Amino acid sequence: MGQTRFNFMRYGKATLTLSAVLVVLSLISLGVRGLNLGIDFTGGTLLERQLGRPATADDVRQVLGSAALAELDLAGAVIQPLDDPHDVLIRTRPLSNEEIDRVDTALRQAFEGVEILRTELVGPVIGAELVRRALLAVVLAAVGILIYVSLRFEFRFAVAAVVALLHDAIIATGVVSALGVEVNSPFIAAILTVIGYSLNATIVIFDRVRENLQVRKGESLAELLNRSLNETLARTVHTSATTLLVVVTLFVFGGSTLRDFVLVLLVGLLVGTYSSMMVSNPFWWLWKEREERRRGEASPAPAR
Structure with missing residues (x-):
């Protein structure tokens, strides 16, 4: 795949709005329909x-x-x-x-x-323990990501990455709620797998953004992000396509035992690929741009 020149940030605010709507709808489904808890949670x-x-x-x-x-x-x-x-x-x-x-x-x-x-x-106490451990795993993962990405990149990158992960987990869980899929311990494994995949895709793009920031010459932040996303697009598409092929194969031929688990992976893969490009990057862009604008307004005007 040759170098593309898509203007991703042109749609940055729109994709953030779309993601916010999807997250709200997922939370509404979770609040109204709840989750179809299986034996691991109910006993x-x-x-x-x-x-x-x-x-x-x-x-x-x-x-x-x-x-x-x-x-x-x-x-x-x-x-x-x-x-x-x-x-x-x-x-x-x-x-x-x-x-x-x-x-x-x-x-x-x-x-x-x-x-x-x-x-x-x-007994249902096993289910309560699974829930506690799952929530603890997600919290520890988020804290670990904040620390690691802050040290390797910057704090804004870390927050943007965590926002994307929570976005993916909430939407994947919302789809499960809306479809009435039974939730057992494999669901937790699927959500944690989705989080890991999304984080990896996000870090690859952020790494290129950081490299381009170091040699930034007169580019706006939006132009720099567009260039970084275009430079990593081939890698993102190839990785997502090959992973998607395996997941779809498992969904079609894996039998009913694996189907619910693979469904969560399938939704999470699609949402995670989208969020690594069109949630974390616009979120960082708008935050960074606002800070640069504030610094510019606070700087004293040059003497005439």
Whole structure:
């Protein structure tokens, strides 16, 4: 890809406005609809079973969604195949002993027998611990980013990077809320992955901005940012395209077990690529430009 000459900052204020609207809509969805919390957060029943023949997660899901178990509402169950192809771990809403017996009967009929390896009740305290650790991870990541980017670049770059990360996490979570996707521990991993990807893309661009600032000669800040974004555009597009190809492949062929996790990655990848270019940079530009304007107004007028 040759050197492009797009005027990105021409749309900087518009993209910041669009991002603010998306963040507000995401927060409204979270406030009104909330999140569809899964067993990791709400508690439930854990069933570890050895089946009479090898089975995939989709095979087990078909049995749980069959007419015989329809009234049990097991559509949200998390099914995890284990090392032995005969073994499967099923996490679902709290079930009574009678309901567990019905599940075992259905599995026995479908897979030529079933052996009970483990049955446990998982309390919601595990979910509270996951939430606490996730929030702590995000806070520590934001503080670490502020310190690292401030030392390597400047404080304004650090704040702009954190704004972009929060933007990505809020919008990705808002999409999950709006679509009613079930939220379990893989969701936390996906959000942290999105944050890492977005930060990496933002730092690459900021590094070029810093280099260009050191040799700035008569350019306005908007012109300098446009040049920096155009110089890194090929790298941004190639990285995003190759990553997007892998994520879309997983979404299409990864099966239902991975689909919710990959959906968060897919939304986060798109939003993160956008924010690394059109949120963090315009945010820094407007802040920096305002400071330079204030310094210019505070400087004494030259004597005539």
